[in-house]
Amino acid sequence: MAKAPNAARRSESSRRAILTATQELCGENGYRRVTVEAIAARAGVSKKTIYRWWPSKGAVVLEILDEAASITADPPDTGDLAADLHTQLTEVIGLLAPSHTSPAAGLIAEALQDPDLGRELRERVIEPRIAKFRERLRRAQQQGQLSPDADLDVALDLLYGPLYHRLAFHLGMPDPDYLDTLIAHALRSLTPPDSTN
Amino acid sequence: MAKAPNAARRSESSRRAILTATQELCGENGYRRVTVEAIAARAGVSKKTIYRWWPSKGAVVLEILDEAASITADPPDTGDLAADLHTQLTEVIGLLAPSHTSPAAGLIAEALQDPDLGRELRERVIEPRIAKFRERLRRAQQQGQLSPDADLDVALDLLYGPLYHRLAFHLGMPDPDYLDTLIAHALRSLTPPDSTN
Amino acid sequence: MAKAPNAARRSESSRRAILTATQELCGENGYRRVTVEAIAARAGVSKKTIYRWWPSKGAVVLEILDEAASITADPPDTGDLAADLHTQLTEVIGLLAPSHTSPAAGLIAEALQDPDLGRELRERVIEPRIAKFRERLRRAQQQGQLSPDADLDVALDLLYGPLYHRLAFHLGMPDPDYLDTLIAHALRSLTPPDSTN
Amino acid sequence: MAKAPNAARRSESSRRAILTATQELCGENGYRRVTVEAIAARAGVSKKTIYRWWPSKGAVVLEILDEAASITADPPDTGDLAADLHTQLTEVIGLLAPSHTSPAAGLIAEALQDPDLGRELRERVIEPRIAKFRERLRRAQQQGQLSPDADLDVALDLLYGPLYHRLAFHLGMPDPDYLDTLIAHALRSLTPPDSTN
DNA sequence: GTTTAATCGAGACGGTACGTCAGGTCTTATC
DNA sequence: GATAAGACCTGACGTACCGTCTCGATTAAAC
Structure with missing residues (x-):
């Protein structure tokens, strides 16, 4: 101290x-x-x-993201789950693109090889936002829009995963239509087959 | 010249x-x-x-991965799609973990910020393997194990995505059970709802 | 102001x-x-x-020397010129040794490359003491212990010079016997050849 | 090695x-x-x-002085000792003045506070030259121009000393006349009183 | 006895230079 | 002509002090 x-x-x-x-x-x-x-x-x-x-350049950028994240509103909840997910993921895509000038993408790249920075990034920026995202999903689950026994971690992996997959190999971020397709698939796999949705 | x-x-x-x-x-x-x-x-x-x-350290590592990839057999095809996916993804997980000493993870991190290296990585290592993986999926589709109109890019995003999502934030690679769960979800979303699988 | x-x-x-x-x-x-x-x-x-x-570290050290000098008594005058010179020069040697931890030696070194500090050092510390030393010599001259036409600046150069010569090259300060030898030579050169001293 | x-x-x-x-x-x-x-x-x-x-700036300057010293001829020996001393000391004065831009004066100042540099300076530059100077004095001694029992270290202190005394306090280097006076005093103190010189 | 204004401790600040490290290029001598 | 060795220029690193500055808290002089 x-x-x-x-x-x-x-x-x-x-x-x-x-x-x-x-x-x-x-x-x-x-x-x-x-x-x-x-x-x-x-x-x-x-x-x-x-x-x-700050201990390093990465920590400075981390604080930038942290501030940006603090300003950003909570994940939207209009009642339309698919639309809310689209809104939310579009915002994340905006943070990550274009990958060669995005501070967020740069920080993720550096954090990949720097465990300390990675932990900071996860704890200060990622997890708080994911927690809110998970709450949003939980509300949807309670309203029957997701299977009662759906694993929300799976949901997060299916929804966020494609973004980082594409980021990793410069495949380009999903366009809105493709994003809708991804969301539809994720939701379908998390919804009871006999659901009347 | x-x-x-x-x-x-x-x-x-x-x-x-x-x-x-x-x-x-x-x-x-x-x-x-x-x-x-x-x-x-x-x-x-x-x-x-x-x-x-070689133009850079990254290119050397790329060649290491390239060699390793050449040696590795094609994606397995035992007829059991879920099991083959499990085998295949487990191999990828093995390449990426532990992320701080894995040449592959390091190269991905560097390529994120180096478009030239990224392109090389994609063209020489990733795409050839993905192409074979896609063929495997196409065979499954032709055999009715996937919806005839399923988008195989979506399949790739859903299957690979979670790995890179977790890589990006040091969330730890999926264990075998969780991997099965992920595969099951991906397949369910790519399979006709009335499928008798 | x-x-x-x-x-x-x-x-x-x-x-x-x-x-x-x-x-x-x-x-x-x-x-x-x-x-x-x-x-x-x-x-x-x-x-x-x-x-x-204080404008600088040097000025602080200068004040330390200044204080020390104020406390120190005037050059001794016992009537025995050679003995008095020995006493006086021994005191100066004490100030300058050991050269790497002596504030005086450090200050002289810095003043060598800093004209302002050098002037301060000369005016506030050196000249007042030299003036008294010169007075002592003048008294000796008036008493016939030095040649009536002896140049007292030469006396100062011959007496103090060796100390700074040795300081400059880490040659070690004169021991008491050698100091006596130096004083004897200086006095001989400042004394009439036919002197009966 | x-x-x-x-x-x-x-x-x-x-x-x-x-x-x-x-x-x-x-x-x-x-x-x-x-x-x-x-x-x-x-x-x-x-x-x-x-x-x-080089380990430091001082070492570079040391090499400059070393080179200059190597080029310089040996101390002159015209047979006229006083004149030769005058020539030799004038050359040293030329090296030390003006003290605030002379590399030699700067190096001496730094070496005063850096024992390693001081040793290097002494061994590589000063002592070789002093050795030749001492030889010159010894020849003079053998020719009876100096007292047979004169201590040549005393001679060095008396001849070089005033230069460093004046250097230390920015007193200005001796002009040619004053230098002659200094040399005359030094020689007188090193010459038998009944010498017929 | 209050004001009140300068000094005090603490230490953050913009700088300059330090001495080190790695990147990528170039030279020299060897095979 | 490719190689091992490694010197070279470049540019950034993270650190140490410099001398200036801003902050409240203290304190001694002037009221």
């Missing part, structure tokens, strides 16, 4: 400048080519200030 | 040493921490020799 | 703590490795407080 | 560029303000190349 920098005296303007510069540089050059030096230069900030508050 | 290295004079022993050293170093330190310098030192080879034949 | 610090409000305890910490750190690590940050930490003082009253 | 860089492959042009750049920068900014980064930039060389062959 005693070693932590004194957050009370932290300069909010520097923090903002760093986050903004990082986002801009990701957009311009792609996550991979962003360097801490360039962030510092663009933000008009010393490298020390970046390293004082 | 005159500048292209003359493959006829290429030293096979150097090539082997490089590939072996790379694979060992990936296993020991993880893809991320492997450097061309370390490969050269371990292989008893000059960096120049590596760069003469 | 309004910006000049108000000496009346100055905290004497901070001043003392800074000077003490500096002296300790010089002794422990050598002048070169002493930093303003370390002084502040050791003294329990903010860097701002140091910079408010 | 195995860890030492392979001097056989060393680039002489880089070495020259580094030494030249360093000398220029010393002359322009003074030793103190010369940085390894600036040397590298001016020489069109990477910092790595500098650190491969």
